[in-house]
Amino acid sequence: MDILRCKDIPATPWKNGGGMTQVLARQAPNWRISLASITRDGPYSIFPDTMRHQTIVQGKGIWLRGDTDQMELPFGAGRCFRGATPVAAKLMDGPVKALNVIWDPDTTDVRVAECTKPDRHVPNSNTTFLWFALRGCFVVDRYKVDEGDAVLSTDAHMPTPDAGSRIIAVSLRKTA
Template sequence: MNLTLIRGDALVASPWKNGGGVTREVASRANAWRASIADIDRDGPFSRFDGIDRLLMVLDGAGVTLGSHGVLRAFDVARFAGDAPIAAQLASGPVRVFNLMTYRGAARASVERLRTPGRRALGTDTALLLCAQGSFDVRAGETRIALSRFDTLRIDGAHSVEIDIQGDGVLVCASLDTEADS
């Protein structure tokens, strides 16, 4: 198990491929997956990413409609192919989203929202614990790490790892598995 703390205030904003918003890369694994926090501040099409599957969770804002997925509100999730034509229509003002992109056939991703403190067993290649609201203390092994808003704890080699989560708010748990490791 390898732990890496990624501070939200250290994330660097980069323009989208199509210029329609900004993204801040949280973590990635070459030729497998990429996780980011993106700001959508206007209606418009998403960039096209051939061979990529996407998973998007709304973190902030009144909501967004993504094609046929209907209106997504806080902590709703949409899955779609990166090569599908998807357009965003904002419900009322900008939104911030957690975006997972996986190379089709190379990696798989899932995401869940945690609100209840306690112990949790992980069973994944890489886990990303993103503090979406509030603050948390996460203990993995003998290490305890404090997470504030938009901080992420990356746990590589998270197979059979037990963590203890204490705090109040919303913690997003992303599980990422590469096909070679499965």
């Protein structure tokens, strides 16, 4: 189990130069979890043969615009879309941070959901879990996890949230 203090994770430029990313965890070439700082309107990088899930974890939100549709992502909301889909972000009201999960759907099954109470996961040697403190904090295996930080585990440790806390739960199960 790893406690991820996000303020201590270095940021690197996006592949397209339009923003910065902090990689929280990766299992190349199957998946990557990162925090993206989006400070201006603009296009996203293309990731062929992948799926993406994005949750706004700081700031008011964005609109994602594709060729044929627009998706609203306010704070706390998440959406899944194909990595090869050309999309651009338009900020609603100032900069945001987004929790991004990018994965190969041929090798990995991913679930992303908000949980407000301890969730019972079945430990599985092929599964990695990440819990992100969206609002408030939580405790996992005696460790306090503050807002904006995360826990990465392959042992399915259960988070115990403080009253009013909001947690984003990510599970990544290797399928091939």
